Amino acid sequence: MRKRNRHARAVLAGTTAAVLGLAGCDAMGGGDAEGSSGTRAREAKPSPTPLWDSSPSSVAAVGDSITRGFDACTVLADCPEVSWATGGSTEVNSLAVRLLGAAKAATHSWNYAATGARMADLPAQMTQAAAEKPQLVTVMAGANDACRESTAAMTSVADFRAEFQDALSTLRRALPKTQVYVTSVPNLKRLWSQGRTNVLGKQVWKLGLCPSMLGDADALDAAATARRETVQKRVEDYNSVLAEVCAKDVRCRFDGGAVYDFRFGTDQLSHWDWFHPSKDGQARLAELAYQGVTAKAS
Numbered sequence: 001m002r003k004r005n006r007h008a009r010a011v012l013a014g015t016t017a018a019v020l021g022l023a024g025c026d027a028m029g030g031g032d033a034e035g036s037s038g039t040r041a042r043e044a045k046p047s048p049t050p051l052w053d054s055s056p057s058s059v060a061a062v063g064d065s066i067t068r069g070f071d072a073c074t075v076l077a078d079c080p081e082v083s084w085a086t087g088g089s090t091e092v093n094s095l096a097v098r099l100l101g102a103a104k105a106a107t108h109s110w111n112y113a114a115t116g117a118r119m120a121d122l123p124a125q126m127t128q129a130a131a132e133k134p135q136l137v138t139v140m141a142g143a144n145d146a147c148r149e150s151t152a153a154m155t156s157v158a159d160f161r162a163e164f165q166d167a168l169s170t171l172r173r174a175l176p177k178t179q180v181y182v183t184s185v186p187n188l189k190r191l192w193s194q195g196r197t198n199v200l201g202k203q204v205w206k207l208g209l210c211p212s213m214l215g216d217a218d219a220l221d222a223a224a225t226a227r228r229e230t231v232q233k234r235v236e237d238y239n240s241v242l243a244e245v246c247a248k249d250v251r252c253r254f255d256g257g258a259v260y261d262f263r264f265g266t267d268q269l270s271h272w273d274w275f276h277p278s279k280d281g282q283a284r285l286a287e288l289a290y291q292g293v294t295a296k297a298s
Contacts, residue, residue: 051250054294056135058108059096061085062125063140067113071270084285086111095289118144122167130174142185142238147210151230157237180252184239184260189232201274
């Protein structure tokens with residue numbers, strides 16, 4: 001009797017091992033014949049819900065003077081009507097208008113950006129934006145962190161990272177499923193190289209506009225060149241931070257450097273200060289953002 005019991009237990013153990021072995025092969029994706037029940041079961045499972053929705057029903061914007069349309073309409077003044085993110089101007093055709101239509105954009109988009117804002121100001125802006133419960137928040141910030149009175153005064157890369165993480169965390173605590181579209185910091189050196197071709201623009205720059213990059217606009221000596229390269233390197237480091245931090249949030253999308261890479265010409269610059277985007281520049285930003293938001297996930 002004991003022999004028969006031992007034999008039965010051995011057969012049962014062997015059968016169990018065989019079944020578990022087959023289950024292991026199935027879990028690893030191997031050993032499945034075409035049309036097997038395991039394959040059919042996997043095909044019958046519903047696809048996971050996409051984490052990026054290219055057609056949100058509301059938009060909020062945070063950031064700095066670019067998103068406020070500063071100097072795009074009149075000198076030294078905001079003009080949110082032409083904002084690339086939420087403006088209602090037909091000349092710009094903002095991201096919100098492209099996504100929602102003009103009528104809905106007027107009631108379902110909000111602009112909490114502020115002229116002069118730096119990354120450290122974003123958590124408070126995120127708190128304001130979260131109160132509206134938007135499905136998409138756009139972020140454009142960092143230029144003012146590099147545009148300081150000197151290169152020594154620029155926001156450190158470590159602080160910039162911590163502040164951006166804080167801003168995202170602030171939003172996530174309130175709205176864990178809201179999408180975030182982050183644009184790269186513009187190429188400040190290209191803006192200098194384009195704007196310096198205008199005599200009036202260089203006079204406006206002397207009032208203190210982004211002195212770390214625009215100061216002594218015509219100087220091409222070693223010290224001036226090194227100063228501009230230092231600012232440019234900091235902007236590139238900021239963009240790396242934006243990409244890295246955003247990549248850790250499944251509902252955050254970075255523009256891949258689209259704004260930084262865009263070759264702004266004088267037509268895209270404000271004819272008040274030859275640095276901020278003009279209405280045409282705002283329209284180009286809106287186009288880039290729409291392409292980024294609606295692009296299929298790779």
